[in-house]
Amino acid sequence: MNRKRWLALILFLLVVFLAVVGLGRLTAQKAKGRWQETTLFGQGEKVLLLELKGTIPTDKALEDFLSQVRQAREDPGIKAVVLEVVSPGGGVTETEAIHRALKELAREKPLVASLGTVAASGGYYAATAAREIVTAPTTVTGSIGVISIQPQVQGLLDKLGVEVEVLKEGRLKDMASGLRPLTPEEKAVIQSLLREAYELFVKRVAEGRRMPPEEVYRLADGRIYSGAQALALGLADREGYLEDAAQRAAELAGLTGFRLVRYKKPKGLLVELLGDEPPFGFASDTQALLQALAQSRFRLEYRYLGGGLW
Numbered sequence: 012m013n014r015k016r017w018l019a020l021i022l023f024l025l026v027v028f029l030a031v032v033g034l035g036r037l038t039a040q041k042a043k044g045r046w047q048e049t050t051l052f053g054q055g056e057k058v059l060l061l062e063l064k065g066t067i068p069t070d071k072a073l074e075d076f077l078s079q080v081r082q083a084r085e086d087p088g089i090k091a092v093v094l095e096v097v098s099p100g101g102g103v104t105e106t107e108a109i110h111r112a113l114k115e116l117a118r119e120k121p122l123v124a125s126l127g128t129v130a131a132s133g134g135y136y137a138a139t140a141a142r143e144i145v146t147a148p149t150t151v152t153g154s155i156g157v158i159s160i161q162p163q164v165q166g167l168l169d170k171l172g173v174e175v176e177v178l179k180e181g182r183l184k185d186m187a188s189g190l191r192p193l194t195p196e197e198k199a200v201i202q203s204l205l206r207e208a209y210e211l212f213v214k215r216v217a218e219g220r221r222m223p224p225e226e227v228y229r230l231a232d233g234r235i236y237s238g239a240q241a242l243a244l245g246l247a248d249r250e251g252y253l254e255d256a257a258q259r260a261a262e263l264a265g266l267t268g269f270r271l272v273r274y275k276k277p278k279g280l281l282v283e284l285l286g287d288e289p290p291f292g293f294a295s296d297t298q299a300l301l302q303a304l305a306q307s308r309f310r311l312e313y314r315y316l317g318g319g320l321w
Contacts, residue, residue, distance in 0.1 A: 046274035055268035056090045059083050067101025067133045080112040091121040091260035100133025100314040103208045113140035121263035125256035126150045133313035139219030144247040145256040150238035154315040155231035157208040164189045187309040
C-alpha cells in the first residue's frame with residue numbers, strides 16, 4: 012500500500028473515531044442528570060433499592076449517590092425506598108452529607124434500611140436516617156464513635172536518608188503532617204474535633220432511634236454489636252434481610268404489590284462500544300492507588316477498622 016493510501020486510511024479512521032466520540036458525548040449529555048431503572052423482581056408500584064456498599068463514597072462517587080437520592084425524592088413513580096447498607100463507614104463530612112440527603116428523602120417517602128454483613132460506624136450512621144432498620148441477626152453493626160489515624164513517617168524517612176524542612180507561619184500549621192509526633196497541645200486540638208464529631212453521631216442516633224441521648228452515650232463506646240444485640244438494644248427495629256426490608260417499605264407506602272427497581276448509570280455510545288474502563292485494568296489500578304494515597308491524609312472518620320482499612 013503506497014503512502015497516499017495509508018494517509019487516506021488514517022484520515023478515514025480518525026473521522027470515524029471523532030464521529031463515535033461526538034455521538035457518545037451527545038447521547039451521554041442527553042441522559043445526563045437522570046438515572047435509568049432496571050427491575051430486579053416483582054410487579055406493581057416501584058420500590059427503589061439504593062445501595063451503600065464499601066467505604067462511604069467520596070468525590071464523584073458521593074455525587075452519584077446523592078443524585079440518586081435526589082432523583083428518588085423527586086420522582087412521583089417511586090413510592091418507597093430501601094437502603095441496603097454494607098459498609099464499615101468512612102469520612103465524617105461525607106457520612107453527614109449522605110445522612111442529611113436520606114433524611115430529606117425519608118420525610119417524603121417511606122425509607123427502610125437493610126443492614127448487610129457489616130453496617131458499622133458511618134454505615135450505621137447513614138441507616139439511622141431511615142424510618143425503620145431491618146437487620147440480619149449476624150450483622151456486624153454499632154461501632155458508634157470517631158477515629159483519626161496519624162501515621163508517623165519520620166523514622167522511615169531517617170532510614171532512607173530523607174530530610175524534610177518545613178517553613179510555616181502559625182505555630183500549629185504542620186500538625187498531623189506525620190513528619191513529627193504530635194505535641195500535647197496538638198493532641199488536644201484534634202481530640203476536640205473528635206469530640207464534636209462524636210457528639211454529632213450520638214445526636215443522629217438519638218434522633219433516628221428516638222432514644223434519650225444519655226442512653227445512646229451508654230451504647231456509644233465504639234464497640235460493635237451483632238444484629239440480634241442491636242435489636243435488643245433498640246438500635247434496629249426488626250430481624251430480616253433485603254427482601255424483608257423491601258416488603259416493609261412497600262407496606263409503609265400502602266402498596267399491595269410492588270416491584271423492586273435499581274438505578275443504573277446511563278451510558279453514551281462511546282462507553283457502550285468501548286466499555287466502562289480502559290483496557291488492561293488501568294482505571295481500576297489507578298483508582299486503588301489514589302484511594303490508598305487519600306487514606307494517608309488527616310481525616311476524621313466514622314469507621315469500623317475491624318475489617319481493615321478498606
